[in-house]
Amino acid sequence: MISISRIDKALRSRGKPMMLALAAFSLLATAGCSQKVSRPACPAGKICLQVGNGSEPASLDPHKSTGTWEDRIISDLIVGLTTSDIDGKSIPGMAERWTSSPDGKTWTFYLRDAVWSDGAPVTADDFVFSLRRILDPKTAAEYASLIYFIKNAQPVNEGKLPGAELGARAISPKVLEITLEHPAPYITEVAKHQTMLPVPKHVVEKWGDAWSQPGHYVSNGPYMLKSWTLGDHVGVVKNPRFYDAANVCIDQINYYPTNDAIGAERRVLRGELDMNADIQSNRIAFLRERMPEYVHTNTYLGVAYLAFNASVPAFKDKRVRLALDMAIDREFITGKLLRGGQTPAYTFVPPGVANYTPAAPPVWSTWSLEKRQAEARRLLAEAGYGPKNPLKIEIKHRNSPDPMLFMPAVQADWKAVGVDTALMQNETQIAYAAYRSRDFQVADAAWIADYNDAMSFLYLQQSSTGSQNYGDYKNPVFDALLAKADNEPDVNLRAGYLAQAEQIMLDDATVAPVFFYVNKNLVSPKITGWKDNLVDHHRSRWLCMPRTTG
Known part of the structure; x- marks a missing residue:
């Protein structure tokens, strides 16, 4: 444990009030009151991952989410035109390849043969529908402005133009064309962000905003939504229809809200969690001494x-x-x-x-x-x-x-x-x-x-x-x-x-x-396929663990 006397001495040496030491003590003390949650059973022969995810998601609808804690789940469920590899770099996702015009304003994406988890094909029309949906003023997507580089995106989002005027069209079921207001060479980076992720048109038109609830959620990624118990966990299972399912190792994942980082680290030590997506900063040195093989930190693009x-x-x-x-x-x-x-x-x-x-x-x-x-x-x-x-x-x-x-x-x-x-x-x-x-x-x-x-x-x-x-x-x-x-x-x-x-x-x-x-993560050494990277993307499709034998 961190010595409170050492914290107090450091604080006093800089003239900071004692209340900072008391705040640190409070954080340490409350950690001991963390609720103990035992590790759920994993079916024999299956691989199950328990993830401490920071906060409770507000939504699993990519057009209504904003947090990294939501992105970690959604990006396991839905794949965009591009996606992140093990290094966090952009690689082909739903799009196998793409081209851009000489002026950089017209991008053409050629989609792979892929289906949603209900068997319906993923089409260019799903992407057009999704881009229009996030920019529809009725959606009230706070991230909509991120894609204002698409032609007419801002006036569409402001209700000044209909969605049909957006610079996105399906040339064919497998060819998507996006026209931009100005050159945006970073579009392949944004294409894996939730603002450009597709939602299943046929499902959203049937269920409306309720499409993202368990029982209605249809995904095109490596996992499918199985359950969501507020305040407890979100559960997903492997999607057998995912285009690269043969190379997805983990069968089931539970994501838990873990606002109490110290409580979460204890759960990782006990084996209740396999990883936690944060570490309380002033405990990193202590944890490196106690459990060095678990501690992962890396340069991060964040302020x-x-x-x-x-x-x-x-x-x-x-x-x-x-x-x-x-x-x-x-x-x-x-x-x-x-x-x-x-x-x-x-x-x-x-x-x-x-x-x-x-x-x-x-x-x-x-x-x-x-x-x-x-x-x-x-x-x-x-x-x-x-x-x-x-x-x-x-x-x-x-x-x-x-x-x-x-x-x-x-x-x-x-x-x-x-x-x-x-x-x-x-x-x-x-x-x-x-x-x-x-x-x-x-x-x-x-x-x-x-x-x-x-x-x-x-x-x-x-x-x-x-x-x-x-x-x-x-x-x-x-x-x-x-x-x-x-x-x-x-x-x-x-x-x-x-x-x-x-x-x-x-x-x-x-x-x-x-x-x-x-970026700071606690990761069990049992997990393979983890690679620290600049954007802190660790998609579960790249991870693996020993298989359950009992």
Whole structure:
């Protein structure tokens, strides 16, 4: 176990309040109260996998899901035009091959012979139907803006054009043509994302939104949905009609919500779970000593950040946003609290993104904490806040492991510059629902790249993005630079426009980046086929375990 006295000593050495140590102690203490769930029986001769999946899925409909915890299940059920290989790289999925026009605006996908789990053929019309469905305003898909690069996607999503005007058509049952607004060489990356996954037209037309419930769910991937018990688990079984079923090893999978990461690690040790899709960061070093063969960490394209709600009067003043941004002690959070390999974030786009050099970090990022705090107090005073009129705000945050650790640190940092900060923790799903409805003042959020490109991060702050632009940031110059980048075929010029856009966003302090992620998994050494990768995709079709003998 981690020594509480060592945590307290480290915290005190940096002048952080004792409440951070108490928060750490609380996390450790509550872990001992985790509900014990025994491993379910696996039929003789079968291979069964028990997965700790982080959070409870809100939906298994790809057009109504947004979380990585949902993606892990859905991508085992449904395969898009492309899919992820063992390294997380895009490979052919439903499309065996594809071509693009010289101007990069017309893509033609040639589908393989494949069927849905009920035996109906997978056709180009399923993809056309699905793209129109996610963009239909009635679907209210918060991820719809991700595919605005498809011709007429935005006006269709805004109800200004009918779905028939979307740039997607079935040339034949096995040939799909997608026309774009501008070149988007990353389309093969987005094609494996839930926004472009197909849904079975014949089933959705019969059952409506209820199609994604057990008993109605029809899939084209390696697994079929068998059961879903809310708060307990989602169960899937091998799909014998999957085009590569002969090479799928695991027969059954149960995915469990595991918000209590310490409880989950104990269940992995006991053999109740075979893996868990998270590790509490400050326990990585301890676990590497106790169970080194289980611990997997890797560079990840993700950022944790705080979003400022533009409708809050105080946040209309850039000086306030900037003061809060510069007052955060990111080095303490990553080096003394999390200790999992995360790095301080002073830009929004993580290092390592393909074909991109991030914008320069702000000048103040090189200052000492004391100098930053003094400047933050000065900015707040200029904006009218001080001892006689303290700024009072609330941070709404997720109850997942890392936010539970570093939110009290942010609270302490802001208290040090005279800001009275309350913390309101929510279950992850509920927190993000609040962010989307703008029911927050400051939102603790995180973003993992949907595809390996800077646009996957920067588009979040685009005024047209909608619900996922949590703070409702609007800057026409920023928008114009993103549009210019969209229409620039030269990779280097495009990267320059994106970097200019990121610089404007950082100067506006519309969000406060906190740290860049690493992906963290506990994986039983019994599992074979696991490969750490940049996007943290570990599709179950590539995994295997020893077969049950009893």
